[in-house]
Every structure is written in structure tokens, then in C-alpha cells.
Amino acid sequence: MSRIRAFDAWPWLLAAVGVGALAVVQPFAAVAAVVVVGAVTLVFAAPAAAAGVTVVAVLFVRPLEHLVPITQLGYLDEGLVLLCGIVLPLRRLLARRALRSFPGQWWFLGFAVAGLLSGLFLGVEPATFLLGGVVACKGLVFAWAVAQVDWEERHLRVTAAVGALVIVFCLLATGANFAFEGAWNAVMASDINAIEGRGFLPSLIGPFSHPIDLGQIMTLSAIALTAWRMTVRKGPFTFTLLIATAAAALLTARRTAITSLVAAWLWVKAAGRSTGVLLAVAVCVPVAAVVLATPLATVVTVTYDEYLSPEADPAARTVLTVDSFGVAAGYFPAGAGFGRFGSAIAASTYSPEYLERGYPSIWGLGRTAEDGRFLTDTEWPAIIGETGYLGALAFVIGMILIYRASWRLYRSGASPLVRWAGLVAVGWTVATVVQSIATVTFTGPPIFGLYFGLVGMVAALSARREEPDPDRRPPHTEGAMLITASAGRASTSLARLHSDTATGFDSRGRT
Structure with a gap:
């Protein structure tokens, strides 16, 4: 067990060494890589929270850009929407579930x-x-991405x-x-x-x-x-x-x-x-x-x-x-x-x-x-x-x-x-x-994230009423299993009766 855990730790160690080496050569690229990996991990682990963070970012991206005059901040809303638009559908596909519209x-x-x-x-x-x-x-991409969340x-x-x-x-x-x-x-x-x-x-x-x-x-x-x-x-x-x-x-x-x-x-x-x-x-x-x-x-x-x-x-x-x-x-x-x-x-x-x-x-x-x-x-x-x-x-x-x-x-x-x-x-x-x-x-801050995020939620809530629960067997499946189990018990009883008749003893060994 300890060897398996040590083996699982190797990718993280190699990633840390790689990021450290990149930070020496290109500090900005290293920070960007850490941010991107962290963001992707957040979206995979907590999709609903990621959608919420995106909505809040869209709300306040303009005052943030005004207070902190960094050009790249102006693309924060597009970047987060793109991240959700890629990761949330991919997450659903990896779970072998059909994409929603x-x-x-x-x-x-x-x-x-x-x-x-x-x-x-x-x-x-x-x-x-x-x-x-x-x-x-x-905004349309964000609505589609949010619709993939349960x-x-x-x-x-x-x-x-x-x-x-x-x-x-x-x-x-x-x-x-x-x-x-x-x-x-x-x-x-x-x-x-x-x-x-x-x-x-x-x-x-x-x-x-x-x-x-x-x-x-x-x-x-x-x-x-x-x-x-x-x-x-x-x-x-x-x-x-x-x-x-x-x-x-x-x-x-x-x-x-x-x-x-x-x-x-x-x-x-x-x-x-x-x-x-x-x-x-x-x-x-x-x-x-x-x-x-x-x-x-x-x-x-x-x-x-x-x-x-x-x-x-x-x-x-x-x-x-x-x-x-x-x-x-x-x-x-x-x-x-x-x-x-x-x-x-x-x-x-x-x-x-x-x-x-x-x-x-x-x-x-x-x-x-x-x-x-x-x-x-x-x-x-x-x-x-x-x-x-x-x-x-x-x-x-x-x-x-x-x-x-x-x-x-x-x-x-x-x-x-x-x-x-x-x-x-x-x-x-x-x-x-x-x-x-x-x-x-529909195309600019501060409300396109709010509105189209809600549209995605409406799509998901409407679809969940029609989709089967993956953790619950359909009623007809449960009925088929009960019939199969009953048939199995009946065949076992018949086999025992046939055996008792052939040997002259009942199931408890009495004549």
C-alpha cells in the first residue's frame, strides 16, 4: 500500500519540479500555469461553484478593470466563460452522460x-x-455550459x-x-x-x-x-x-x-x-x-x-x-x-x-x-x-x-x-x-453572466424532471429482478423435491 501511495505522489512531485523550473525561466508563465490548472481543477471538482464565480466575475469586471488598470483584466469574463464552456461539457462526457441543450x-x-x-x-x-x-x-456558450451541471x-x-x-x-x-x-x-x-x-x-x-x-x-x-x-x-x-x-x-x-x-x-x-x-x-x-x-x-x-x-x-x-x-x-x-x-x-x-x-x-x-x-x-x-x-x-x-x-x-x-x-x-x-x-x-458585463447563467439553470432543472436517476433502477428493472429471483427459488424447490422423491428421504433426512 505504501508503494502505491508513493507511486501516486510522483506526478505531483514532477509537476512541482516542472513549475519550479519554469518559474526560474519564465515567472509569469509559471504563475499562469498554476492559475489555469487550479481553475480547471475547481471547475471539475465544484462545477456549481465555478459557475457562480464566473457570474460574480462578470458582475464586477468593469470596476475591477477601472481600479486596477491592467489590460488583461478586461478579458476575465471571456476567459472564465471559455473555461466553463470547455470543462463543464467535458466533465459530463467523461461521466458518460448525454449533453443537454x-x-x-x-x-x-x-x-x-x-x-x-x-x-x-x-x-x-x-x-x-x-x-x-x-x-x-x-453568453450563449455560458448558458450551454451551465446547463451541463446537475x-x-x-x-x-x-x-x-x-x-x-x-x-x-x-x-x-x-x-x-x-x-x-x-x-x-x-x-x-x-x-x-x-x-x-x-x-x-x-x-x-x-x-x-x-x-x-x-x-x-x-x-x-x-x-x-x-x-x-x-x-x-x-x-x-x-x-x-x-x-x-x-x-x-x-x-x-x-x-x-x-x-x-x-x-x-x-x-x-x-x-x-x-x-x-x-x-x-x-x-x-x-x-x-x-x-x-x-x-x-x-x-x-x-x-x-x-x-x-x-x-x-x-x-x-x-x-x-x-x-x-x-x-x-x-x-x-x-x-x-x-x-x-x-x-x-x-x-x-x-x-x-x-x-x-x-x-x-x-x-x-x-x-x-x-x-x-x-x-x-x-x-x-x-x-x-x-x-x-x-x-x-x-x-x-x-x-x-x-x-x-x-x-x-x-x-x-x-x-x-x-x-x-x-x-x-x-x-x-x-x-x-x-x-x-x-x-x-446580452453580450457585455455586468448582467450577461447572470441572465444566461439562469437560462442554463432553467434548462438543467427542466431536463432533470425527464432524465432517469443514474443511481436508481427503473421500476420495470426492479420487477424483472423480482420475477427472476422468484423463478430461481421455485426451480431450487422443485429440484429438492425431485431429489427427495428419488432417494426416499425428505429434506431433513427422515424417511
């Missing part, structure tokens, strides 16, 4: 194929359309507990931002123009670097808390968190966050058939409209002048959205290809499509960091322009199928926690679609 997976695959093939056929540089494909599809109720309880801790942390940071606004923004804000107050509302950023990030997270948090109180249980703690997260979303002064919160909250309440609450809202809305008539009128006027007025210069978001349909028509049926319009890669390389349309002279769509602040300010121009009408249609159908699967899980879940996960996915789908009109939700 997530809702709408094959339609999303069509979306990806449209962007890649269009880039290939139109002669886009491979580095451009491949990197663009990674950015566009990383999620159970204990995982949902841990998820809820960790989520509550993250919410409390964000609220404490938001409170500090409100109390020490100038000092906090000087350290945390990445865009001075974005933190200017709007009317009577400040533009708080909390633990993030931009108000819209805080607004998105607080909106999703409020929806998750609402769903918890509808499906699991109500209490003063969750009520306090619900009010605080809704207030934090309001204090970001972002129309996208506020609108998505209202829309998703009403949708979730309607899904839960909370008629009393909806009736109270219907009564209170006219009163609130009268009381808040002046600020509401200001918001409506500013929004109209900025986006809809024919006399004003078109806003950057409007230009991108309108032109995306022209790009899709010009490169019918599959668009301009990944990395060519409306995406982060198109902005970093400053796509020829922008030069052709005179974007350098349009404020917010220029070449520099200051002039090009709105090149990646919304989601759908990239989906429509880069993958065309076919790719955009496939993406929309995929989102509809995600909503349908989430609704089914909510309606037919076997436990309150499972139903909670389904209802949260319903609300988050509505919220992210609303937010995607004016900000990046």
Missing part, C-alpha cells in the same frame, strides 16, 4: 452561423469576425443566500456613494459625463463604474426578490431589500433601468395573478401621475427631443438603430458579419461601415474614446447589422423559447425554489429585452 439553442446556433459565414464570405479579416463571434456568443434545490438555496449577500454589498456601496458622492465618484466613475444628476435625481454608481450598471443589477435584484416573495416566502428582510433595490434603481436616474423595472415587475405580478396588487397599482398610477406631473413631463419632453423630434439632430442610438436595417438589407440575408457593426469589436477596429456612413462627424460615433462613447451603447444594431434579418429573427425566436421554458418551469415546478427560478427567468427575460433597447445586455 438550453432553450432555443439551435436557433441561437443559426444566429451565430449567420454572423460567421457572412464575415467569411464578405472577406472580413478572420481575427475580426472570430473575435466578434466570441463577444456575441459568449442543479439541485441545495444549489438554489446557496444561490439565493449568495445573491442576498451581493445585494447587501451593492446597497451598502450605493449608500456610501449617496453620502460621499464627490469622493466616491472621483475613485469609481469611469465617465464623468455619465454621473451628472438628472433633475432631482443623482446618478449613483454604487460599486460599479457607470450608473447604468447599477441600474441593471438593482432592477434584476428587485425582480428576483419579488419572485421570491411570490413563490417561496415573505418576510421583513426580503421586503426591505425589495424597497431598497427599487430605490437604488431609481436613484441611478436611468430611464432604461426604471422602465425595465416597472415593466418586469408588472409582468411578474401578472404572471403570478396578483390581482390585488395590480388593482392597487391601477388606482395609484393616476394619482402618482398628477403628483409627479412636472418631472414626468420633463422626462417625456427630453426623450422626445432627443430621439423623436424631426427638427433635432438624430441621436447616436437612433442613427445606429436605423442604419442597422440598411446594413442588413445591403448584405441580405446574413448581414455584414460579426465585428462589423454596432459591436465592441466594430468600435475597437472602427469598422469600414462607419467610415462609409460618415460616423466620424457624428457626435458620439467618432473615433476617439470621448467622441465614440455611443458606438456600443445599445444591443440590437449589432444583432441586426452583423447577422442580418435571418440572424436577428433566429435570435428573437431563441429568446421566445427561453421565455416559454421559463414559464413552463414556473408553472410546473415541483418545489417553491424551482418555481422561483422559473419566475425569475420570466421576469429577467422581460427586463433584459427592455434594457437591450438602449444598452448592452
Whole structure:
């Protein structure tokens, strides 16, 4: 036994010697090797925890990159998603279990194929359309990876507990931002123009670097808390968190966050058939409209002048959205290809499509960091322009199928926690679609990991109801074993009877 243990220790000893030798020659490579091996080991040993770490990393990668100006930190979310996308399916295959698909997976695959093939056929540089494909599809890859994990109720309880801790942390940071606004923004804000107050509302950023990030997270948090109180249980703690997260979303002064919160909250309440609450809202809305008539009128006027007025210069978001349909028509049926319009890669390389349309002279769509602040300010121009009408249609159908699967899980879940996960996915789908009109939700931090991670959980929870338990024999197998055992005992008794008759003695040796 000692020899076997010594033999098992040799690989670790050799690995330690190898890493030590590498550290002498290439210290950075040695550290990277240790980190990669440790990360792979974590994903294999604790897949659910690895998925959770990835979600948290996606949440805070932007403020981390802002506070620690190391370029490589900006790729932390892509790196962790890639790690999960490779290791989690491999782990399931090694266990000799079939890979799962997530809702709408094959339609999303069509979306990806449209962007890649269009880039290939139109002669886009491979580095451009491949990197663009990674950015566009990383959330989908993460959903597929998370679907390979066997999620159970204990995982949902841990998820809820960790989520509550993250919410409390964000609220404490938001409170500090409100109390020490100038000092906090000087350290945390990445865009001075974005933190200017709007009317009577400040533009708080909390633990993030931009108000819209805080607004998105607080909106999703409020929806998750609402769903918890509808499906699991109500209490003063969750009520306090619900009010605080809704207030934090309001204090970001972002129309996208506020609108998505209202829309998703009403949708979730309607899904839960909370008629009393909806009736109270219907009564209170006219009163609130009268009381808040002046600020509401200001918001409506500013929004109209900025986006809809024919006399004003078109806003950057409007230009991108309108032109995306022209790009899709010009490169019918599959668009301009990944990395060519409306995406982060198109902005970093400053796509020829922008030069052709005179974007350098349009404020917010220029070449520099200051002039090009709105090149990646919304989601759908990239989906429509880069993958065309076919790719955009496939993406929309995929989102509809995600909503349908989430609704089914909510309606037919076997436990309150499972139903909670389904209802949260319903609300988050509505919220992210609303937010995607004016900000990046499906392809960029901070919420793509949260949303698509939940989509993967919905897929796994739905599939586990239909998959046989590998540790339990099917009922018909157990019945067959009982029949076989009974037949064996009967044949043994007959053999003994035949022997006793032939010898004249019974089974106890008596005549």
C-alpha cells in the first residue's frame, strides 16, 4: 500500500519540479500555469461553484478593470466563460452522460452561423469576425455550459443566500456613494459625463463604474426578490431589500433601468395573478401621475427631443438603430458579419461601415474614446447589422423559447425554489429585452453572466424532471429482478423435491 501511495505522489512531485523550473525561466508563465490548472481543477471538482464565480466575475469586471488598470483584466469574463464552456461539457462526457441543450439553442446556433459565414464570405479579416463571434456568443456558450451541471434545490438555496449577500454589498456601496458622492465618484466613475444628476435625481454608481450598471443589477435584484416573495416566502428582510433595490434603481436616474423595472415587475405580478396588487397599482398610477406631473413631463419632453423630434439632430442610438436595417438589407440575408457593426469589436477596429456612413462627424460615433462613447451603447444594431434579418429573427425566436421554458418551469415546478427560478427567468427575460433597447445586455458585463447563467439553470432543472436517476433502477428493472429471483427459488424447490422423491428421504433426512 505504501508503494502505491508513493507511486501516486510522483506526478505531483514532477509537476512541482516542472513549475519550479519554469518559474526560474519564465515567472509569469509559471504563475499562469498554476492559475489555469487550479481553475480547471475547481471547475471539475465544484462545477456549481465555478459557475457562480464566473457570474460574480462578470458582475464586477468593469470596476475591477477601472481600479486596477491592467489590460488583461478586461478579458476575465471571456476567459472564465471559455473555461466553463470547455470543462463543464467535458466533465459530463467523461461521466458518460448525454449533453443537454438550453432553450432555443439551435436557433441561437443559426444566429451565430449567420454572423460567421457572412464575415467569411464578405472577406472580413478572420481575427475580426472570430473575435466578434466570441463577444456575441459568449453568453450563449455560458448558458450551454451551465446547463451541463446537475442543479439541485441545495444549489438554489446557496444561490439565493449568495445573491442576498451581493445585494447587501451593492446597497451598502450605493449608500456610501449617496453620502460621499464627490469622493466616491472621483475613485469609481469611469465617465464623468455619465454621473451628472438628472433633475432631482443623482446618478449613483454604487460599486460599479457607470450608473447604468447599477441600474441593471438593482432592477434584476428587485425582480428576483419579488419572485421570491411570490413563490417561496415573505418576510421583513426580503421586503426591505425589495424597497431598497427599487430605490437604488431609481436613484441611478436611468430611464432604461426604471422602465425595465416597472415593466418586469408588472409582468411578474401578472404572471403570478396578483390581482390585488395590480388593482392597487391601477388606482395609484393616476394619482402618482398628477403628483409627479412636472418631472414626468420633463422626462417625456427630453426623450422626445432627443430621439423623436424631426427638427433635432438624430441621436447616436437612433442613427445606429436605423442604419442597422440598411446594413442588413445591403448584405441580405446574413448581414455584414460579426465585428462589423454596432459591436465592441466594430468600435475597437472602427469598422469600414462607419467610415462609409460618415460616423466620424457624428457626435458620439467618432473615433476617439470621448467622441465614440455611443458606438456600443445599445444591443440590437449589432444583432441586426452583423447577422442580418435571418440572424436577428433566429435570435428573437431563441429568446421566445427561453421565455416559454421559463414559464413552463414556473408553472410546473415541483418545489417553491424551482418555481422561483422559473419566475425569475420570466421576469429577467422581460427586463433584459427592455434594457437591450438602449444598452448592452446580452453580450457585455455586468448582467450577461447572470441572465444566461439562469437560462442554463432553467434548462438543467427542466431536463432533470425527464432524465432517469443514474443511481436508481427503473421500476420495470426492479420487477424483472423480482420475477427472476422468484423463478430461481421455485426451480431450487422443485429440484429438492425431485431429489427427495428419488432417494426416499425428505429434506431433513427422515424417511
